[in-house]
Amino acid sequence: MPFSSPGPRAVRQTAGAFGAVALIALCAAPAVAADVPATALALGTIAPFDKVKPGSELPLSPTFADTGTATLDKVWLSYSLTHGLGRTAVPSNCLSYAVGSTDEEPGHTQVVCEFDQPVRPGVVYAPERPLALKALDRALYEHVQVAVGSSAPAPDDGASTPAHGTAAVVKLVERTGETAPPAGAASSTDVAVNAVNTADFQVGGARLKGKAGDTVTLRVRFANAGPAWVLPQPGQRAAHVLVTLPEGTSAVRTDALCENTGAESYACGTGAPWVNEHESRTYTFKVKLDKAVPGARGYVEIGPETRPFDHVGKNDTARVTLSVTGGTDTTGGGSTGDGGSKGGDGTGGTGSTTPTGGTGTDGGTTTTGGTTGTTSGTTGGLSTGGSGTTGGSLASTGAGPALPLAGAAAVAVVVGAGAVVAARRRGGRRD
Structure with a gap:
């Protein structure tokens, strides 16, 4: 001052x-x-x-x-x-x-x-x-x-x-x-x-469901389950989120905090350079179901910023699955192997889902408890356990208190994000 x-x-x-x-x-x-x-x-x-x-x-x-x-x-x-x-x-x-x-x-x-x-x-x-x-x-x-x-x-x-x-x-x-x-x-x-503390950053995916030609709502989540808040170095940001839509879909409208990085891939800011404890944010897209593509799936991923405070890696990635009427249902296949989360079924013929659980699988079972993975051990005498919460974990509903910024400004720190998420989109069938 x-x-x-x-x-x-x-x-x-x-x-x-x-x-x-x-x-x-x-x-x-x-x-x-x-x-x-x-x-x-x-x-x-x-x-x-x-x-x-x-x-x-x-x-x-x-x-x-x-x-x-x-x-x-x-x-x-x-x-x-x-x-x-x-x-x-x-x-x-x-x-x-x-x-x-x-x-x-x-x-x-x-x-x-x-x-x-x-x-x-x-x-x-x-x-x-x-x-x-x-x-x-x-x-x-x-x-x-x-x-x-x-x-x-x-x-x-x-x-x-x-x-x-x-x-x-x-x-x-x-x-x-x-x-x-x-x-x-x-x-x-x-x-x-x-x-000596930890913060558990996590994402939640969703299931897109409808008929070919429908436009549905996609909601995916980012949360910090705490217990710590994260203040990055000056000029840096604590996190951003990468969203890749499944093949056979296209975005009609994107979230204000998200910017297209190539094909149907988006880099999304968290609203402020820092992330408060128990803070969550929902990213909302309007997505057109262009056609049924066998094996198509999208991803929600936390960006590549270094996170030595986050000891729970299995909830850093989640799937966006696709079920198009008259085509091939791509929601089977069991666990993602990387901790993908998903929500329940949508409501109505053209609705999509909002993730309502914590870490889970996308083989057809939805987790609604909101509990994240836990690590054990001590660092300097302090437990580093990352137990889940209901205040800011993916079990909570509604957006968190982060302050909104213009979408372009919120993702200005993303370097090469387009190449990363575009590669995930192209490689979706091979997972």
């Missing part, structure tokens, strides 16, 4: 500074007066937090110094916490408030602490008690932006009403023996918090 320039009352001028002003007026200022700013706050180095277990507390105690020449009457420390971090005890000289998400920025929590005491040049300071943060159950790739300033930062647009903390006032103390940051050091920094 940017800080405004210090106000006149923030600086306590010393006799030496006033003397320098007088010398400047006489065109005889020493070189140091021109080179060294009156005030320049700089943060010390803050180490990242690694292998953090959800539920654990994280003590954060930044150091800083005024590398200028004048004493400050007051300073502010601010902390911006991502979605997977909370705070346990906020001092009463601090304000906290929530800031909602935008199209490209997830929501966060802001804590701003005011220290009404002098800060002398060249002295290293730190809060007498660390700010107590907590890794929440949804924590995975988290960040804390820490900043120090000589004026109070204004809340971001969309911020909730600031509330004072209730814990005891925290003061600044001198850190004797520590070296002050060099002149020109930054007044803000980003602290990474990497948690």
